Amino acid sequence: MGFRYAVGGFGLAVMAFGGFLLVREPEPxxxxxxxxxxxxxHDGLIAPLVIAVGALCAAAGLRLRGVPRAALVVAGCLTxxxxxxxxxxxxxxxxxxxxxxxxxNWLLAMASIGVLAYAGARAWARARTxxxxxxxxx
Numbered sequence: 207m208g209f210r211y212a213v214g215g216f217g218l219a220v221m222a223f224g225g226f227l228l229v230r231e232p233e234p235x236x237x238x239x240x241x242x243x244x245x246x247x248h249d250g251l252i253a254p255l256v257i258a259v260g261a262l263c264a265a266a267g268l269r270l271r272g273v274p275r276a277a278l279v280v281a282g283c284l285t286x287x288x289x290x291x292x293x294x295x296x297x298x299x300x301x302x303x304x305x306x307x308x309x310x311n312w313l314l315a316m317a318s319i320g321v322l323a324y325a326g327a328r329a330w331a332r333a334r335t336x337x338x339x340x341x342x343x344x
Contacts, residue, residue, distance in 0.1 A: 244286060252282035270327055277323035281316055288312045 228234050256278045263271040291308040 247286055248282075252279070252286070255282070270330055273323050273327045273330065277319050281319050284315055284319070285312070288315075 228237055231237060256275050259278055260271050260275050263274060288308065291304050291306075292312060294304060
């Protein structure tokens with residue numbers, strides 16, 4: 207129980223420090239707006255999409271609902287993190303600020319998430335089939 211209080215106290219201290227840094231900013235409303243946007247994207251887009259996919263998988267009778275939902279959660283979080291470089295207006299004055307091809311890299315990451323989700327679903331299905339065959343042999 208003491209560990210939980212220590213972790214909670216540490217979290218409160220970090221939050222207080224973040225609040226202190228936020229107040230010292232010249233335009234704190236911009237940071238608050240960005241944080242509120244993250245909450246809105248999560249609650250208005252990512253969470254309903256994940257719930258809808260889970261409901262569609264359940265309605266279709268698929269037992270494997272966790273893999274597509276996990277893939278959507280990871281893809282959604284990665285997209286939210288990648289939004290600033292993806293939405294940047296045109297080029298930048300300093301080429302070293304955002305030197306990579308972010309849209310291409312984001313698409314590669316999304317493709318990787320899809321491939322890993324597919325591989326995970328296949329591995330789960332194979333393991334399930336092996337368990338059923340082993341149970342029938344007994």
